Amino acid sequence: MSLQCVIIAGGLATRLRPLTEKIPKVLLEVGGRPFLDHQLTWLARRGVTDVVLCLGYLGEQVEAFAGDGKRWGLTVRYSHDGATPLGTAGAVRQALDRGLLAERFLLTWGDSFLPIDPRGVFERFERSGLPALMTVFRNEGRLDASNATLEGPLARYDKKQGAAKGYRAIDYGLMAFRREVFERLVPAGTPKDLAAVCGALSDADELAGDEAYLRFFEIGSHQGLAEADAFFSRGGPPRGLLVLDRDGVLDAMILDEKGGEDSPQHVDQVRILDGAPLALRLLHDAGYTLVLATNQPAAAKGKTPRAQLEAVHARVLELTQAAGGRISSSHICWHRHEDGCACRKPRPGLLLEALAAWPGHDLSDSWMVGDRPTDVQAGKAAGLKTAKLGAEAQADWTGTSLESFARFLLTTRGFF
DSSP states (O other), X not given: OOOEEEEEEOOOOGGGTTTTSSSOGGGSEETTEEHHHHHHHHHHHTTOOEEEEEEOTTHHHHHHHHTTSGGGTOEEEEEEOOSSOOHHHHHHHHHHHTTOOOSEEEEEETTEEOOSOHHHHHHHHHHHOSSEEEEEEOOTTOSSOOOEEEETTEEEEOTTTTTTTTOOBEEEEEEEEETHHHXXXXXXXXXXXXXXXXXXXXXXXXXXXXXXXXXXXXXXXXXXXXXXXXXXXXXXXXXXXXXXXXXXXXXXXXXXXXXXXXOOOSGGGOOBOTTHHHHHHHHHHHTOEEEEEEEOOTTTTTSSOHHHHHHHHHHHHHHHHHTTOOOOEEEEEOOOGGGOOSSSTTSSXXXXXXXXXXXXXXXXXXXXXXXXXXHHHHHHHTTOEEEEESXXXXXSEEESOHHHHHHHHHHHTTOO
């Protein structure tokens, strides 16, 4: 599925002078590479296929750098302001008039790096049924002046009076639009600011809201440039693989007829643990790939049909992903302990299968997360770091929940 993102990158960047006297802001080096390189790499990695760059000041340098976008696996096209600046919304309308815009598209800023899944944002936009969506971050007065808030499924936005209205959030910087918004609200060839468009949509109850949870990095000021440089110099967004056990990590265990813990055997026994979907969302937005590795021997033991266990697993995935989590693949061992298979944990077969299915990840930042000693043993055998939920074990990290693990991991990476 194609996914388009418009990047607004036409400003004069006067706050960054003298750095931007001869080079556009998006080409300033951050972590040893042009900032735009980081942004395009991230967008391509997270499912964007088509980029439209709306350019102004020194835009020819940007086009010379990015070219057709093939080195990132993207199609990159350009819309230059020309002699008269059109403002942020006017630049988008000009790209529309030049036939560059898809019927529905994402929009972001050339000076912002946003650790959020753009495809997930687009899917939530589609489900909203509204003509536009704004991602909103609860900054509580940090990073910039508050100008937005969430009100049920809607975003409320007021660039000038938001703080006075008691708003405690900020527009995060990733939006989604139907093309008709710019046909309807932005006259062709007329300078107009995107803030005015978003304000009008908010007033008309046409602006969906989507909460972002991880701090953004922007290079619009010298302080922001230094913070972004530090983030990318530390490695930027993670490229690790997180292998998660299922029962006791995502969903609750049940009690069997003898009073012992067991995995859910029926769909109606599935209960997602508090905080688990949010943890998945946080980790996925940051850049981790998440997969499941779970032992499910009940059918082999004659306790329940395998089709019923498969339905349980499908229900776990359905509930977690409906709440914002995202699992990329599932790896399941259906055998009993006495079958002697290579896949049943504590043996590492399932984990090695997951690593083979998702090559190219950073093993130094890849983890096995479980609630039993067998999960820790399997993780170590596969060469992964290990996290144990519950009672202490010989793991690299121990804690109470998947959410606490996510917050630990992302705090160390500078996302909070």
